[in-house]
Amino acid sequence: MQGRHLLAAIALATSLALGACGVGGDEGGEGARAINWYAFNEPGGSYDEAVANCNEQANGRYTINYVKLPNIADQQRELLVRRLAAEDDDIDLMSLDVIWTAEFAQAEWIVPWEGERRSAAEEGKLEGPLETVRYEDQIWAIPHTSNTQLLWYRKDRVDPPPDDFTWDEMIDQAVEKGTAVEVQAAQYEGLVVWINALIVGAGGQVVNAEGQADVNDTAKRAAEIESKLANSPAAPPGMSTNREDQARQGFEAGRSDYQINYTFIYPSAEAIEGFQEKIGWARYPRTDKDKPSRPPLGGFNIAVSAYSANQELAFDAAECLASPENQALSAELGGLPPTTESVYDDPKVQKAFPFADLLRESIDDAGPRPVTPAYSDISLAIQKTFHPPDAVDPDTVVETLRDRIDKAVEGKIF
Amino acid sequence: MEAATTPARTAPPPTKKRKTDRAKAERKLAWLLCAPAVIAMLLVTGYPIVYAFYLSLQKFDLRFPDDKEFVGLSNYADVLSSSTWWNDVLTTVLITVVSVSIELVLGMLIALVMHLAIFGRGPVRATILIPYGIVTVVAAFAWRYAFDPTSGFVFGLPLVPDDWQPLNTREGSLFVIIMAEVWKTTPFMALLLLAGLALVPDELHEAAKVDGASTLQRFFRITLPLMRPAILVALLFRTLDAFRIFDNIFIIQPGGALGTESVSILGYNVLINRVNLGLGSAISILIFLCVILIAVLFVKGLGTSTAQQRGET
Numbered sequence: 001m002q003g004r005h006l007l008a009a010i011a012l013a014t015s016l017a018l019g020a021c022g023v024g025g026d027e028g029g030e031g032a033r034a035i036n037w038y039a040f041n042e043p044g045g046s047y048d049e050a051v052a053n054c055n056e057q058a059n060g061r062y063t064i065n066y067v068k069l070p071n072i073a074d075q076q077r078e079l080l081v082r083r084l085a086a087e088d089d090d091i092d093l094m095s096l097d098v099i100w101t102a103e104f105a106q107a108e109w110i111v112p113w114e115g116e117r118r119s120a121a122e123e124g125k126l127e128g129p130l131e132t133v134r135y136e137d138q139i140w141a142i143p144h145t146s147n148t149q150l151l152w153y154r155k156d157r158v159d160p161p162p163d164d165f166t167w168d169e170m171i172d173q174a175v176e177k178g179t180a181v182e183v184q185a186a187q188y189e190g191l192v193v194w195i196n197a198l199i200v201g202a203g204g205q206v207v208n209a210e211g212q213a214d215v216n217d218t219a220k221r222a223a224e225i226e227s228k229l230a231n232s233p234a235a236p237p238g239m240s241t242n243r244e245d246q247a248r249q250g251f252e253a254g255r256s257d258y259q260i261n262y263t264f265i266y267p268s269a270e271a272i273e274g275f276q277e278k279i280g281w282a283r284y285p286r287t288d289k290d291k292p293s294r295p296p297l298g299g300f301n302i303a304v305s306a307y308s309a310n311q312e313l314a315f316d317a318a319e320c321l322a323s324p325e326n327q328a329l330s331a332e333l334g335g336l337p338p339t340t341e342s343v344y345d346d347p348k349v350q351k352a353f354p355f356a357d358l359l360r361e362s363i364d365d366a367g368p369r370p371v372t373p374a375y376s377d378i379s380l381a382i383q384k385t386f387h388p389p390d391a392v393d394p395d396t397v398v399e400t401l402r403d404r405i406d407k408a409v410e411g412k413i414f
Numbered sequence: 415m416e417a418a419t420t421p422a423r424t425a426p427p428p429t430k431k432r433k434t435d436r437a438k439a440e441r442k443l444a445w446l447l448c449a450p451a452v453i454a455m456l457l458v459t460g461y462p463i464v465y466a467f468y469l470s471l472q473k474f475d476l477r478f479p480d481d482k483e484f485v486g487l488s489n490y491a492d493v494l495s496s497s498t499w500w501n502d503v504l505t506t507v508l509i510t511v512v513s514v515s516i517e518l519v520l521g522m523l524i525a526l527v528m529h530l531a532i533f534g535r536g537p538v539r540a541t542i543l544i545p546y547g548i549v550t551v552v553a554a555f556a557w558r559y560a561f562d563p564t565s566g567f568v569f570g571l572p573l574v575p576d577d578w579q580p581l582n583t584r585e586g587s588l589f590v591i592i593m594a595e596v597w598k599t600t601p602f603m604a605l606l607l608l609a610g611l612a613l614v615p616d617e618l619h620e621a622a623k624v625d626g627a628s629t630l631q632r633f634f635r636i637t638l639p640l641m642r643p644a645i646l647v648a649l650l651f652r653t654l655d656a657f658r659i660f661d662n663i664f665i666i667q668p669g670g671a672l673g674t675e676s677v678s679i680l681g682y683n684v685l686i687n688r689v690n691l692g693l694g695s696a697i698s699i700l701i702f703l704c705v706i707l708i709a710v711l712f713v714k715g716l717g718t719s720t721a722q723q724r725g726e727t
Contacts, residue, residue: 078686085476085689107477187671238563240582240672249564373477377688388582388672411475411690413496413680413697 033062035310035317039095039300040076041068044334046326053329054320062313064093064321073097073189077376084109084305092308093318095300096141098132098368099189099375105140106373110303111311112138120319128297128366129339135371140303143339144322145330147262147298148284148362149193150355154257155280166286167198167225170258174234180256181229182247185239187387192369192379193296194260195386198222200294200367201287206382206405211372213405215398221287223386223394230389240388260284262298263353267335281355283362294367299339337363377408384414463702470695477689489696498680499697503704506676509588510656513595517652518645520596521603528604529611546601554665557594561586584673587666591674594662599655603648610644611637643716650712654705677701 039047051066058064069076080094084107096104104110113121121142122130129143151161151170158177161170174181184190199206204218229235236242236250244261251259252272259265269275284295302318304311320326324346327338331349337359343349344360353359370378381404386392407414473485493499524542531538545553560568563579580586614637622632638645660678663670670679681701685694 074687081476081689082686103477107479187669238579238582241563241667246564253564377690380683380687383669383671411473411688411693412492413498413684413693 033060033310033313035062035064035092035314036067036090037064037093037095037302037317037321038067038069038080038091039093039302040071040073042330042334042336043071044330046330046333046336049329049333050321050326053326054317057320058317062310062317064317069095084307087307089305089307089309091305092310092314093321094303094305095144096303098129098297098299098301099379101133101140101301101303102135102371102373103375104303105135105138109306110140111306112140113142113304113315114138117315117319124324124340124342126339126341126360126364128363128368129299129301131368132297132299132371133301141301142303142318142322143299144302145299145327145334145336146339146363147337148295148359148366149197149260149262149298150295150358150362151282151285152251152259152261152265153280153282154278156278157257160280161282161285163283164286164289165282166289168228170285171225171229171232171234174256174258175232177257179234179258180236180250181234182236182242182250182256182259182261183229183239184243184247184260185226185230185387185389186241186243187383188243189379189383190243191386192382193298195222195226195382196369197284197294197296197367198225198287201284201291203288203291205370206401207370207372207378207409211370211374211409213402213409215402215405217398218287219398219401220394223392223397225287226386226389227392227394230392235390240390263337263355263359264335266353266355281358283358292365294365295362297363297366297368299337339363372409374409374411377411378405381405381408381414463699466695466698466702469691470699472692474692475688475690485692489693490700492693493696493700498675499677499700501673502670502675502677502680505588505674506657506659506678509592509595509659509676510653513592513599514649514652514656516592516596517600517603518649520600521607521648524600524604525607525611528608542604543601545597546599546605548598550598550661551665553598554594554662557590557597557662558666561590581667582672587672587674591659591662591666594666595656595659598662599652603652606648606651607641607644610641610648613644614640646712646716650709650716653708653712657705657708658701677704 037051042048047066051064055063069079076095077097077100080091080096083091084104094110096110105112112118118139121133121139125143126146128148129146133139133141133143151165153161157179158173170181183194185194196206199218199222202218202221204216204221205214206219208214230239236247236256238246242250244264247259247261248265248268250256251261251265252269252275266276266279266281269279284293286293302322304314304318308314322339324338324340324343327340327343328346328349330336331338331343331346332352335352337353338344338349341360344356350356369375372378381401385397385401385404404414470489471484471486472482473489474482528535528539528542558581560566561580563569563581568574569576569578578586580590618636618640619632622636627635658678659676660682663674663676663679664682667674669683670676675683677697678701681694681697684690684697688694
């Protein structure tokens with residue numbers, strides 16, 4: 001018990017320290033009917049509107065209180081983990097990045113969706129996002145928003161890529177044209193997104209269904225592509241520290257004609273006169289010529305906290321927040337792709353995403369990142385092994401990665 | 415640490431005579447007066463340290479609460495046998511030694527300027543202290559953006575090659591981290607040294623001048639030796655701080671990428687990111703032991719130098 005008190009004290013102290021990040025003053029509603037939803041601060045305002053919609057529909061049964069978290073996923077996770085470890089009952093609902101499901105479920109921080117709740121969570125959802133809420137034959141959250149990366153290119157400068165466009169061809173073409181390929185290669189989760197997509201694109205995986213290391217030559221293939229780009233003239237400046245936003249800036253500034261990135265770059269390009277018309281899109285490039293690509297899968301699911309005092313109301317609120325109408329709102333205002341298939345046919349969504357069909361296809365064919373409670377350990381292992389990009393040695397990478405993942409899974413240092 | 419040892423050191427050297435009643439009563443009073451502080455220290459620092467040590471003997475991962483078990487010292491064995499730990503120790507020592515050395519030299523120069531400034535003393539001292547008043551995270555962001563490949567102003571300066579990308583290499587990143595550290599904390603060093611300078615009696619300088627000693631000779635033969643305790647205290651504070659470096663690295667090269675990982679970043683990764691409380695606590699305790707070792711070495715040096723000053727050798 002004493003340990004829990006200490007953790008609670010640490011959580012309190014840190015949340016006070018984090019006050020400047022927006023966690024402080026406006027959090028937590030009082031009264032039995034308040035449902036506190038911890039989710040990232042959606043800059044488009046769609047979450048605020050969805051909360052208002054749901055509160056109106058609930059007609060006084062509950063009031064959702066949207067507690068805004070930092071926009072960086074790692075920071076959201078840290079904050080949630082700290083609070084949940086201290087059994088904080090202030091959290092009723094939380095938006096979980098697709099990669100956290102297994103970890104939170106294994107730690108018994110979230111409760112499964114069973115019976116009718118399960119049907120409600122699964123209803124009409126695309127297969128990719130559904131896979132991210134499954135762990136040990138149960139459903140642990142309701143898919144809310146999804147995300148995937150596309151290949152964006154400058155229509156006015158390069159030819160439209162063919163259907164079987166590979167990474168090798170893209171890098172060669174960029175070198176030939178004297179332009180660059182924007183990727184996310186800083187040492188953070190974005191690098192794992194890239195490496196994982198390259199590995200599953202070659203038919204491989206990092207860990208198997210039992211959560212054990214299962215690394216083969218597909219990791220070498222991924223390292224070859226990474227190293228080839230990093231050591232070619234097509235490597236963008238600052239590649240080893242670039243994240244999504246540096247990639248967007250590089251593309252908008254015209255230093256590169258190819259960019260691998262999420263869909264937010266499209267609405268963002270509106271700020272530059274006439275730039276949107278120059279942007280073309282295509283499916284994520286292939287690792288191997290003969291295998292269709294497996295685009296990365298991102299997004300957020302809404303889970304109910306195990307420490308919530310109002311779990312039934314929380315389930316209701318989560319279903320409302322993730323309803324097709326509110327998903328359409330998130331797509332329209334926040335540029336977040338829906339998880340419910342039918343929402344893609346909504347005219348508003350079609351208007352927000354001129355590439356809606358490609359998006360739906362990519363999300364459906366996506367290759368998820370490993371589903372394992374030790375995900376954050378494995379992610380760190382991948383990050384350390386594949387960084388810095390220009391120093392990765394394809395010949396030793398399989399051995400190194402296997403060794404680190406073994407240690408990560410055993411809870412050892414690496 | 416310091417709180418416990420300093421009073422004993424500065425107290426008059428114990429006489430060999432038997433203690434009088436009055437001395438005994440005074441000693442008792444001293445303990446009573448210290449008690450609240452000692453109790454508060456035990457509560458806020460003692461308990462967490464003991465608890466961390468207790469955790470470090472367990473296999474305890476927040477995600478696998480059922481697997482919790484007592485494993486003795488195996489977490490320590492795991493950390494001490496890994497190359498990651500030793501690489502990080504080397505990186506930390508490198509950052510500490512280089513940044514504290516630069517700070518000492520710069521701090522001494524600045525302290526001399528502050529000490530010798532004839533007019534505008536107030537403004538000079540205030541200006542020099544500004545960097546120390548800035549939040550470390552803010553300062554770290556300023557340095558990161560200054561060297562950012564897309565927006566950094568540094569690359570527009572004369573003499574800086576346009577294609578230089580320090581944040582893309584280990585050496586460059588360490589350079590920026592050390593610069594940020596030096597910029598931020600040199601004023602602190604200067605302030606402590608200034609206090610030491612003020613202790614050097616003017617008469618000695620005048621006497622030396624009469625004997626024909628040059629300015630440099632007076633600095634090295636009179637000022638420096640007399641300042642030794644002040645220098646040691648300044649070095650102690652800064653070395654302890656620098657060894658625990660976290661925020662600058664966290665901001666300038668997030669995650670300790672490109673081989674800039676310090677021991678504190680490693681502890682953070684294991685404790686907060688991997689929520690492995692057992693292994694993470696072992697790292698914390700090891701960092702704590704390193705810090706104690708540094709403190710003991712310095713306090714020992716400090717003890718001999720104050721003893722020398724009192725002529726006890």
